[in-house]
Amino acid sequence: xxxxxxxxxxxxxxxxxxxxxxxxxxxxxxxxxxxxxxxxxxxxxxxxxxxxxxxxxxxxxxxxxxxxxxxxxxxxxxxxxxxxxxxxxxxxxxxxxxxxxxxxxxxxxxxxxxxxxxxxxxxxxxxxxxxxxxxxxxxxxxxxxxxxxxxxxxxxxxxxxxxxxxxxxxxxxxxxxxxxxxxxxxxxxxxxxxxxxxxxxxxxxxxxxxxxxxxxxxxxxxxxxxxxxxxxxxxxxxxxxxxxxxxxxxxxxxxxxxxxxxxxxxxxxxxxxxxxxxxxxxxxxxxxxxxxxxxxxxxxxxxxxxxxxxxxxxxxxxxxxxxxxxxxxxxxxxxx
Amino acid sequence: xxxxxxxxxxxxxxxxxxxxxxxxxxxxxxxxxxxxxxxxxxxxxxxxxxxxxxxxxxxxxxxxxxxxxxxxxxxxxxxxxxxxxxxxxxxxxxxxxxxxxxxxxxxxxxxxxxxxxxxxxxxxxxxxxxxxxxxxxxxxxxxxxxxxxxxxxxxxxxxxxxxxxxxxxxxxxxxxxxxxxxxxxxxxxxxxxxxxxxxxxxxxxxxxxxxxxxxxxxxxxxxxxxxxxxxxxxxxxxxxxxxxxxxxxxxxxxxxxxxxxxxxxxxxxxxxxxxxxxxxxxxxxxxxxxxxxxxxxxxxxxxxxxxxxxxxxxxxxxxxxxxxxxxxxxxxxxxx
DNA sequence: TTGAAAGCGCTACCAT
DNA sequence: ATGGTAGCGCTTTCAA
Numbered sequence: 001x002x003x004x005x006x007x008x009x010x011x012x013x014x015x016x017x018x019x020x021x022x023x024x025x026x027x028x029x030x031x032x033x034x035x036x037x038x039x040x041x042x043x044x045x046x047x048x049x050x051x052x053x054x055x056x057x058x059x060x061x062x063x064x065x066x067x068x069x070x071x072x073x074x075x076x077x078x079x080x081x082x083x084x085x086x087x088x089x090x091x092x093x094x095x096x097x098x099x100x101x102x103x104x105x106x107x108x109x110x111x112x113x114x115x116x117x118x119x120x121x122x123x124x125x126x127x128x129x130x131x132x133x134x135x136x137x138x139x140x141x142x143x144x145x146x147x148x149x150x151x152x153x154x155x156x157x158x159x160x161x162x163x164x165x166x167x168x169x170x171x172x173x174x175x176x177x178x179x180x181x182x183x184x185x186x187x188x189x190x191x192x193x194x195x196x197x198x199x200x201x202x203x204x205x206x207x208x209x210x211x212x213x214x215x216x217x218x219x220x221x222x223x224x225x226x227x228x229x230x231x232x233x234x235x236x237x238x239x240x241x242x243x244x245x246x247x248x249x250x251x252x253x254x255x256x257x258x259x260x261x262x263x264x265x266x267x268x269x270x271x272x273x274x275x276x277x278x279x280x281x282x283x284x285x286x287x288x289x290x291x292x293x294x295x296x297x298x299x300x301x302x303x304x305x306x307x308x309x310x311x312x313x314x315x316x317x318x319x320x321x322x323x324x325x326x327x328x329x330x331x332x333x334x335x336x
Numbered sequence: 337x338x339x340x341x342x343x344x345x346x347x348x349x350x351x352x353x354x355x356x357x358x359x360x361x362x363x364x365x366x367x368x369x370x371x372x373x374x375x376x377x378x379x380x381x382x383x384x385x386x387x388x389x390x391x392x393x394x395x396x397x398x399x400x401x402x403x404x405x406x407x408x409x410x411x412x413x414x415x416x417x418x419x420x421x422x423x424x425x426x427x428x429x430x431x432x433x434x435x436x437x438x439x440x441x442x443x444x445x446x447x448x449x450x451x452x453x454x455x456x457x458x459x460x461x462x463x464x465x466x467x468x469x470x471x472x473x474x475x476x477x478x479x480x481x482x483x484x485x486x487x488x489x490x491x492x493x494x495x496x497x498x499x500x501x502x503x504x505x506x507x508x509x510x511x512x513x514x515x516x517x518x519x520x521x522x523x524x525x526x527x528x529x530x531x532x533x534x535x536x537x538x539x540x541x542x543x544x545x546x547x548x549x550x551x552x553x554x555x556x557x558x559x560x561x562x563x564x565x566x567x568x569x570x571x572x573x574x575x576x577x578x579x580x581x582x583x584x585x586x587x588x589x590x591x592x593x594x595x596x597x598x599x600x601x602x603x604x605x606x607x608x609x610x611x612x613x614x615x616x617x618x619x620x621x622x623x624x625x626x627x628x629x630x631x632x633x634x635x636x637x638x639x640x641x642x643x644x645x646x647x648x649x650x651x652x653x654x655x656x657x658x659x660x661x662x663x664x665x666x667x668x669x670x671x672x
Numbered sequence: 673t674t675g676a677a678a679g680c681g682c683t684a685c686c687a688t
Numbered sequence: 689a690t691g692g693t694a695g696c697g698c699t700t701t702c703a704a
Contacts, residue, residue, distance in 0.1 A: 008480070010681055021691045026683055036689060056457045057397045058681035061696050066393065076421045077618075082413040089412060089439065098453065101437050103425065117434065121392045144344070227622045256622045263624040282413075286563045286592045288599040288624055346697055357675045362699055372673060394697035397680050674704085680697105687692080 009050040018046040029054060060122065069309055070118030070126035070145075071101045072111060079281045080251075080298065081129050084150070087302015088127065095310055097124070108132040115141050125309050128152065132193070146312040148305050151196065160308045162322050164301065166196045166278075169294035169325035170203025173248055173276045176292075176327055178211050181336040182246040182274060185213075188223040188233040188258060190250035197225070197250055200278060204248055218242050223254045230257025238265065245336055246274040252281045255291055255332075270334035280328055289331035297323040345386040354382040365390060396458065405645055406454030406462035406481075407437045408447060415617045416587075416634065417465050420486070423638015424463065424645075431646055433460070444468040451477050461645050464488065468529070482648040484641050487532065496644045498658045500637070502532045502614075505630040505661035506539025509584055509612045512628075512663055514547050517672040518582040518610060521549075524559040524569040524594060526586035533561070533586055536614060540584055554578050559590045566593025574601065581672055582610040588617045591627055591668075606670035616664055625667035633659040 011029075015022040020039055027033045028043050035043070046052070060066040069092060073081045088099065100123055104111030111131045118126050123145065128138065130151030138149055142159040149161040177185050187204045190197025201220070208215050221236050223229035230249055234257070237244065249255035255277035262269055269275055269289060277284060277293035284291040300323040307318050347365075351358040356375055363369040364379050371379070382388070396402040405428060409417045424435065436459055440447030447467045454462050459481065464474065466487030474485055478495040485497040513521050523540045526533025537556070544551050557572050559565035566585055570593070573580070585591035591613035595605055603609055605625060613620060613629035620627040636659040643654045 011683095012681075022682080023684080023692075024690060027690085030683080032684080034689060039690085053452075053456055055397075055681050057393060057402065058696090059683080061391075061393045061397050061680090061698090062682045062684090064696075076425060077415065077418040079413065079415065082418065085412045098436065098438070098457065100434065102434070116389075120389055121434065227619075231622075256619065260622050260624060260626070283563075283592065283619060286567075286596050288596055290596070347699095348697075358698080359675060359677095359700080360673085363674090366699080368699080370673065375673090391697050394680090395699080397682090397696090398698045398700085400680075676701105676703085678699105678701085680699090682696085683694105685692105685694085688690080 008055075009052045011052070011054065014043065014046050014050060014052050017050065018042045065124050066122050067096050068098050068100050068121070068123045069306075070115070070121070070123035071099050072114055072118070072126060072128045072131065073101060073103050074106050074129060074131055076101070076103050079283070080279055080296075083282070083298035084129060084302035084305065087299040087304070088306040089302070090299075091303040091306020092310060095315060097310070097313075104131050104133075106132055108134070108137070112137055119145055124313055127305050127309055130196075146309070148308045148312065150301060150305055158312065160312060162304070162308075164296055164322070164325050166199035166325070167203045167206075169278060169296070169327075170200040170248070171207045172325075172327045173278065173294050174204050174207035176329070177246045177248065177274065177276060177333065178207070178213070180246075180274070180333055183213055184216075184219065184242075184244040185246045185248055186219040186221065186237055186242070186244040187248045188221055188230055188250050188254050190223060190225045190254070192222070194225070200250055216242075219244055223250050223257075225251050225253060227253050227257035227260070230254035230259075231261045232257075234258045234261035244273070246276070246333070249275060249277045252277040252279040252284050252291060252293055255284075255293065256287065259287065259291075259332075270332050274333040274336075276327075276333055285330070287332075292330045292332045293328060295326055295328045297325070344391075345388045347388070347390065350379065350382050350386060350388050353386065354378045401460050402458050403432050404434050404436050404457070404459045405642075406451070406457070406459035407435050408450055408454070408462060408464045408467065409437060409439050410442050410465060410467055412437070412439050415619070416615055416632075419618070419634035420465060420638035420641065423635040423640070424642040425638070426635075427639040427642020428646060431651060433646070433649075440467050440469075442468055444470070444473070448473055455481055460649055463641050463645055466532075482645070484644045484648065486637060486641055494648065496648060498640070498644075500632055500658070500661050502535035502661070503539045503542075505614060505632070505663075506536040506584070507543045508661075508663045509614065509630050510540050510543035512665070513582045513584065513610065513612060513669065514543070514549070516582075516610070516669055519549055520552075520555065520578075520580040521582045521584055522555040522557065522573055522578070522580040523584045524557055524566055524586050524590050526559060526561045526590070528558070530561070536586055552578075555580055559586050559593075561587050561589060563589050563593035563596070566590035566595075567597045568593075570594045570597035580609070582612070582669070585611060585613045588613040588615040588620050588627060588629055591620075591629065592623065595623065595627075595668075606668050610669040610672075612663075612669055621666070623668075628666045628668045629664060631662055631664045633661070 015025045028035045102114040125146040128149040135154040139156045146158045221233040223233045280293045280295035304320045351361045364371045438450040447469050461482040464485040471490040475492045482494045487499050557569040559569045616629045616631035640656045
């Protein structure tokens with residue numbers, strides 16, 4: 001049946017209808033070789049008539065490349081990762097590559113499983129956004145597919161990796177607090193097994209030490225990088241009757257939770273207690289008060305990832321320098 | 337070379353090494369037919385040795401199905417859409433389908449282009465999350481691929497669609513405000529060309545009318561569904577010297593912006609002005625004060641989309657009922 | 673139970 | 689400039 005709307009026509013059909021060989025149609029499509037004007041016109045017409053679209057699947061099988069970049073993220077609804085995702089999207093926008101996104105939910109096993117799936121689908125490369133896989137695992141995967149890993153430090157033949165300087169960011173944050181006259185600074189940490197969380201804690205400790213301020217263990221309370229953890233942490237801090245004038249939250253979400261806990265007790269920010277966060281999520285600009293926080297240039301991270309990947313895939317070779325973190329001062333810290 | 341780590345072995349290699357035909361290996365892999373115990377054992381061993389993984393591409397080409405669902409979202413970093421995305425992810429988790437996500441950025445042309453791309457990659461179905469394409473366009477696509485459209489009302493052979501009751505949600509919100517004694521209620525609208533925004537505005541008008549409260553045009557100011565729009569809108573409202581005791585924000589982001597504008601002028605929420613939002617983004621639980629808002633069950637929307645899609649693809653037939661919106665009362669509204 | 677072989681839709685080599 | 693055709697890696701008849 002000629003006019004079956006839903007049946008897809010193939011290159012073969014086009015060739016037949018145009019009275020040429022499949023090879024010619026292919027050449028026309030890809031500009032691989034010259035095609036005489038009259039043939040090109042009929043081919044064009046037939047393609048139009050049949051509404052022919054090349055089957056990318058067949059192309060990929062033949063060419064050995066899907067023109068797809070696999071992305072392993074940790075959560076599809078993380079404002080943090082998704083900012084980077086947008087960067088990746090923009091970076092590869094005009095390259096003809098598509099992104100195949102899968103989420104590992106911070107679970108090493110699941111992450112590995114997802115990467116396997118990406119490889120099974122023959123992505124040309126995979127970008128890994130932090131996560132909990134071991135370096136060895138990542139290195140292993142890199143034997144099978146080029147990898148760009150963010151938030152990790154793993155070197156290998158076909159692995160490129162980079163991270164942001166969390167330690168330095170934490171130093172800047174605490175330094176600022178100290179400059180503003182704060183001495184009793186509480187810290188709400190992130191998950192202990194989280195590399196970035198540890199670096200931030202280290203920055204906190206070292207900066208205090210550098211200023212000869214005692215690091216009081218009672219002022220360091222665990223959070224989970226979620227709002228709820230921040231809330232609980234502040235409750236705990238308050239319950240333990242510690243005296244403190246500022247809080248360094250492990251990340252912005254934590255700061256949000258902390259801020260709410262304070263609000264509940266009518267403790268004003270920054271009048272009574274100052275807060276600084278880490279990440280600079282978009283929404284931190286609109287909290288009340290707007291949050292002073294360490295900015296992670298996630299968008300740039302994303303474009304970097306994208307460019308590095310395209311570079312590895314041999315299409316471009318732009319220089320990529322790791323963007324720096326930096327404190328953005330808003331209104332959640334008061335000078336005392 | 338036998339031990340080239342990075343070269344991928346094929347079913348053929350396995351067959352050869354195991355001394356059987358490709359057909360047999362395929363049968364073993366898919367359980368399509370009985371394979372004698374000894375052969376199955378050698379095949380298993382060889383697969384292990386060669387670390388063989390089937391090429392999904394070749395499978396897809398042969399089978400005519402990629403086991404992939406295309407998802408057209410509007411923004412990769414929208415908390416709103418991404419909540420639904422997680423729902424879709426969960427719904428299809430165990431089905432062997434993967435999601436191919438593309439973003440249309442609220443631009444009809446780009447949306448259509450993305451859908452074309454998804455189809456070119458031979459996804460088995462595409463889920464469309466609102467957007468600005470015409471019904472005709474969607475209907476057209478549905479001739480080529482099964483479609484589930486959320487936030488749209490388009491009926492056709494192979495299109496399933498559903499939306500949430502924005503009108504009703506708005507009614508509930510305004511109703512609540514009125515119950516709490518508010519009469520002068522400002523509204524910050526969403527984009528005029530946005531279906532949901534119009535429905536919410538209509539709900540606002542009608543509810544006021546139903547209560548014989550004058551709908552004052554000066555109290556209706558345009559927003560853009562972003563924080564910045566909410567901020568500007570409140571500035572405008574304040575500048576125009578209108579008297580009002582409550583704000584119905586077109587969505588939660590708008591409410592965040594509005595809240596900040598108020599904060600800037602030391603106008604307290606809810607003491608001086610009450611606010612209610614729309615969406616119930618996760619973060620609305622942690623704003624100060626926590627936001628009273630109309631909850632959109634986006635996660636359930638996502639699982640619904642996933643299930644409907646799997647249903648269309650002929651794998652399951654779960655009943656799917658559209659979840660209802662509903663007001664969630666928190667602390668941003670004061671009784672007066 | 674097993675193998676041979678056709679073919680999914682495409683590209684590219686080898687001829688002409 | 690053009691056509692014939694092998695083959696990408698797989699599944700599935702058809703025969704045996």
